[in-house]
Amino acid sequence: MTTHSITDLPDLTHIVAEQPDPLLFATVSGAHLYGFPSRDSDVDLRGVHVLPLHDVLGLTPAQETRSRMWDAAGLEMDLVTHDLAKFARLLLRPNGYVLEQLLSPLVVHTTPEHAALVDLAPRLLTAHHVRHYRGFAKTQWRLFERTGELKPLLYTFRVLLTGIHLLRSHEVQADLPTLLDNVPAPDYVGDLITAKAAAEHGHLATLDGAPAHQHITTDIEALHATLTEAEQSTTLPTATDATPDLNDLLIQTRLRTADL
Template sequence: MPTDTMHLQHAGLPVTDLGPVLAGERHPLLFATVSGAHLYGFPSRDSDVDLRGVHVLPVEDLLGLREPEETCSRMWDSDGVEMDLVTHDLRKFVRLMLKPNGYVLEQLLSPLVVHTTALHRELVALAPGVLTSNHAHHYRGFASTQWRLFERTGELKPLLYTFRALLTGIHLMRSGEVLAHLPSLLARVEAPACLPGLITAKAEAEHGGAEGVDRAEAARDVESLHRVLDAAQADTGLPDGPSGFDALHELVVRARLAPASAG
């Protein structure tokens, strides 16, 4: 299906025609989207392009003696831009969806779509049924990991990832919407005033230092957002566990029996 190349260009992608890249995939693709810094709204001039998606293995790959290729990955260079494509088999991806895994949901719901199918749209429609209050743990943990990385390296990238994860988690708990785009989150969640400037600074280099950042102040801001996330989780209307298991099971079975429909 043709992609909205103008939309991809507005997201800062240096390469917008990704159809030829995906055409050579061994297994039928259910979808492929852009993740990473381009999805989060703070790509740098030298950011690589992170493509994520789902493939559908044939039945014989699951029934035979060989280990199924549940995750496929490859990297290549396109006119000086590093490209990275990682896809999971549909069953593995849906199992991850049924866990409090915000990362796969961000991939599924990414507005930066480079390949889609009818089954992709069905999967998107079922996504609200897997959102739970426990997704706060995912974003809390991811933010903590990135903060430790910032403390160790002093780079701006993990600091922005820290703030992005916390704000995404807060917004999800309050609204039930998975929103990974940091500039959009700033209009929806009260956030530190320094963030627009940090986003602008990140545009210059993917691994640049966080010059001018007051680490003590940043630590206080992060601690404050953790408390906000805790409160948002306590007050959320999201359920404790996912629903829609049967519908997702049916979709996986149908896709496996008719893999051509995933292409």
């Protein structure tokens, strides 16, 4: 099954250059990262910016998160960046979203600080990341049951398999086609990926030979049980030891960029 790469997307470097503060990195997330983009999928660009020193030292709260959605020559763009301090706090929460953004292979912009964050990532992984993936799976499953759309159904499978793989292998893998090669899953998931490629908001009910709802429900429940088993047997630590190094990286980056 095809895995997408950054070369499948238009040149996004000009967007990085347009940002008001320097970016430490920018990567593509969303359906392109997860391995099931549609022809009409938007591009989710995620990154980390560094606020000027005077913005974080003053009395006025700084804008730690910036978000923007717009149409770029017919391509819907969704850009979200966090200041490094907020991103670091999210990494320590723990938060699977930001780990996947940090480690996305679809890199639009990188720096030595990005590389330093990537080097710290293995030490940021904990057994508690299962909460993120279990909770996200339940949210997407409820959305699927309400709408019948393929997108939330594929998200449900994706996050469950990512969580299982993380707990077993200590590796963050967000690409669903790759996960299907590493974690046992129903055979029909590949067909769902192919079907979604034709339409971002396609419905399961429109597919010929689609599995019955009860069949899918049973498969999802089995994956939840597998996730729980992986949680009980994982050798991931319950806490990270990378906090001091992450703090040092934040301080050093603030000081280095103070005069830029």
